[in-house]
Amino acid sequence: MKRMPSSPPVPLVSVLMPTFKQASFLPRALESLLAQTWQDWELVVVDDGSPDDTAEVLQPFLSDPRIRFTRLDRNVGLGAALNHATELARGRYLAYLPSDDVYYPEHLETLVGVLEADAGVDLAYGGLRWGYHHYGPTLRGKVAVGREAEVLALPPEGKEQPTSGNLLALVQVMHRRSPHWPRWTERAERVSDSLEADFWRSLLEAGARFAYAGDITCEWVNHPDQRSHIIAGIPGGLSRYRAHYGIGRGEYLNFQPSRGMRVNEWERYGRFAEATRPHRPDSLKILVVGSLGFNPERLLALEERGHRLYGLWSPDPETWDATAPFPYGHIEDIPLDEHWPERVRAVQPDLIYALLNLQALPLIERVLDARLGIPLVFHFKEGPFPSDGLWPSLMRVLRESDGQIFISPENREWYRLALGGQLDESRTLILDGDLPRQDWMTDAWSPKLSHADGQIHTVCAGRPLGLEPLSALAENGIHVHFYGTHFHEWFPNWTRTGLESGFLHLHPTVEPQDWVAELSRYDAAWVQQFTSHNRGDLRRAAWDDLNLPARLSTYAAAGLPWIMRDNRHSLVAMQTLAQELGFGIFYRDFAALAAQLRDRPRLEEQTANARAARHLFAFDTHVGELLTFFRRILATQPFSATAQVALPQGDD
Structure with a gap:
């Protein structure tokens, strides 16, 4: 046996x-x-x-x-x-x-x-x-x-x-x-x-x-x-987690770090799960290089028009910054290893779309160094800054890129001056670099809280920069509804003081699908509060003067006027934009602000203006203009095969 x-x-x-x-x-x-x-x-x-x-x-x-x-x-x-x-x-x-x-x-x-x-x-x-x-x-x-x-x-x-x-x-x-x-x-x-x-x-x-x-x-x-x-380090966050663990298309995460941006991807992006990419014989192959900021789903608007996207992503994005892999869409990612230039050449993209923030500059320089022979459009969201030692890189990318996109006319002019006047404006476009999809701009309007209790209710969905002293806000009867659990944690002393006043109210992060229903309850919204000192001379401009923060689109979606200090003696990009669209509330002190917020007929007019202009803050509104700009850049590049492709009337 x-x-x-x-x-x-x-x-x-x-x-x-x-x-x-x-x-x-x-x-x-x-x-x-x-x-x-x-x-x-x-x-x-x-x-x-x-x-x-x-x-x-x-x-x-x-x-x-x-x-x-x-x-x-x-x-x-x-x-x-x-x-x-x-x-x-x-x-x-x-x-x-x-x-x-x-x-x-x-x-x-x-x-x-x-x-x-x-x-x-x-x-x-x-x-x-x-x-x-x-x-x-x-x-x-x-x-x-x-x-x-x-x-x-x-x-x-x-x-x-x-x-x-x-x-x-x-x-x-x-x-x-x-x-x-x-x-x-x-x-x-x-x-x-x-x-x-x-x-x-x-x-x-x-x-x-x-x-x-x-x-x-x-x-x-x-x-x-x-x-x-x-998950929660610096650098860290959702993009780094997905990239490190190779979590690709179709897997949606409920990402809840102890510190930083929290998101339930299915609740936010599940609506895009069945998005298809239509076939078009004249579609562009676009290689996206860098990172996408706060609203990465906007690139679906390019896919929906039949264009094919590839991605070469910054390896260490900031906690708030977005890089692939994404659970939705059809972007084909190119690994950033020693063979990436060969992989890019094999794909044969028509154009490189390099963006968005300071942290992407080293990767964009590597792409320039590779001498791929592919036209490169540089889309830069940042205003003037010390650049953390990256100023030479920035100047090089601006000079060597085939087209440049700036977030405002003020930014374009600032960089024209920084380049000694050597900027060909015919090869530039003005477009905010971090606009969301039109999907979030619903008609789920909510009644104003102020209509029910007769008090002033404002909202801050982001860092409460310049909202001091809180005691002065309370003295003038201005309530502040502060959104974002991670922001509460980042500003514990300010939050504690505000709660003691009785005029600060804390709310969890509001998701894009709820922007309108949740935020439209308020009278107006806080952007960064600061006093400009440039006196109309862009050479004196600082970061705040030229920045267009991402929360502007969130507020616009909800039809909210913007609250900001009156800097009409200077050039301030946010203020210029709010004045042009007719929904800025400018103040010198909180007493004057309270008076404006109690002027109901004027406030209703500003709210109507904000609602009428909100489509300007959706990426979908501008995607045709962006694609036309891409094709214009390609038409001037004799080495590009796409230069021979005629743009049909109404193509994009």
Whole structure:
């Protein structure tokens, strides 16, 4: 009779190692596990679809029968990888060793000792080192020991604590297995840097008891590609998260960081899920280079007219800035690796559309350096600025681009002067660089709050720059409704003072689909408040004089007049625009502002003007003009194949 091989013994401890794109960290983490004084363990490695050489790095370690390796076909996120590893684990106790972290030799033995000594303890944790400078029992210090549930319910205090309020890093924890414990939150539900904190809270709510082991036994390694940094760090945010984890078209995220811009992509962009790209024989191939600011969905208007888009994106966008991959649309992304010039040449785009902010300049220069022989149009949103050392890059891009788009006549003139007058205005266009889609400009108007209570209600959907002192606003009976949870967090002292006055009211971030219904309740809206000193000379102009902030379109969608300090003695782009369209409320002091806001007939006239002009703040309104400008630039480039394509009447 043939004897069957015996199954490996069931270990007491299952160590779970989720890993993604961290091959360089793996040997250190694995060595620290192999060096444990407690040897009755198994390691369950779940590779969450890494594109690097993770499998090759792991191969020498797989000769140890205690190490098991599973590779997922695609990246599914940390929560799902942890749930998968938990299902594969066989041990009585679960410990965690993220592939970028480190155990000290006594870590497992110390935590096993706590759980074995007291059957009433469900989760044991060792102290940890992090950032090479900090030591302690928890990420929030000694105060949390024995008060874990209480401390997890408190906001974080101090710059050295995680903004998510997390208490325990995965690496420091060991807990009992139980079919009654909750599962980890998966990416399909929510993306947040509070993943661990939420799990600890759910364990405590299920009745788990925590205990500190009394010693520093591990290390939480701090580096820029940590998941928490990618989600809520600087740089970090939604665009960086999608790019890092390769989350492509069709996957919509509920992105809820502890700090920064929050968005439920399906609620905001789900309406574009079925968008098609019609075929047109004379369509342009447009390579978008850089980043897209606040309203990336505007590019769908180009696809809807049959044009094909490709993307070469800035590698480290700001938290608020948008780069692909996007869940909607059909943009074909070109990886920014050593082969990107060859890939661009293979695509043979007709035109490069380079935009939008200061941070994109290094990438745009790389494109110029590649000498691709493709006409480049540069669309620049920024006003004058010190440029953080990028002034030579900016001047070069302005000189070498084939066409330039500026956000206002004032900006164009400022840069003409900066170039010593050497700017061919026939090759320029005036167009705000960050306009939203027409979709958000609904007719879901709401009654004014002021009609119901007779008071003045204003709104600030953005940074409250210059709204001081709040006491003066309250004295003049001006209510301010402040939107954006992340803005509340960025201005805690201002927010606290305003709440004490009784005239500040906090609201969560308003989504584009709700701009009209939510914001049209107010009388007028605050833009940046400042006093200009340029006296009509653009050489004296500062950033605020020439900036057109993104919130202008939000307010325009809701038909709101703009509130701004009276700078008619100077050249200020926002003020010029508001005067031309007839919906600016200009003031010298808050008493004069209150008087204007109480002038109901005049306010109703300004509101009507704002509603009539709001289509000017939609990208769809201008897309034909933009495409005509592209074709005009192409017609002057003899090396472009598109130069031979006639523009049919009414094409765009």
